[in-house]
Amino acid sequence: MSDFEQAHQAFIDYHLSKRKGERKNRLERGHNHAEKLFIKNVWWKLKGHLDQLHPEFEVVDWRGWPYFADFVYSPKLWRILIEIKGFRTHVEEMDREKYSNELKREAFLYGMGYHIVSFSYDDVANRPDLCIFLLRTILARFETANANIKPIHFADKEIIRFAAFLARPVKPIEMARYFSIDHRTVIRHLQRLCKKGWLHPVIQEKGQRVTRYKLTKEGLESGLL
Incomplete structure (x- = not known):
């Protein structure tokens, strides 16, 4: 048995040992030729x-219904959801309702913080080098950022996302209102993020008061968005 076959069998055995019920049954039924390839x-x-790497990973759609993604790569700070899509299943056999539901599910999962990456079965089987190149470019962004943000405070991600959403310098009072926390706590969080280089204080034109x-560019590239 090759190193890959041994590693793959150990991988499946491990995840089966951690699951029960439908989650276990789904892994036994759903992890087939395309996923292994x-x-x-x-x-x-x-x-x-x-x-x-987590095979047949259970998530929910916008209706709260369970859905099993082919894989989720899930370090502590981000999740990449990977799907292998066959032409017959996702094109020839897909009607308008299934197509609409797939798009709604992907939009919902993106809103829940998943980064969705889809590969065609044909590319996985016949053009794996291209898939490797594309996947490497995606992972490089997250893994490079991930290496520079340990340890991380639980509030950092939400503050960075809120600042990016506003697309302009943010006022502490806006943070306090949005997160329903007191002004002093907000200032403490903001000052910590400034020390990390992810935020930059803007000084009032007259005086030295930070308003x-x-x-920053480092905050945008931190991997927290």
């Missing part, structure tokens, strides 16, 4: 390990 042709060649905080 993606691991062998793309993921294994790119990463050389299967750490933090706003601006999101």
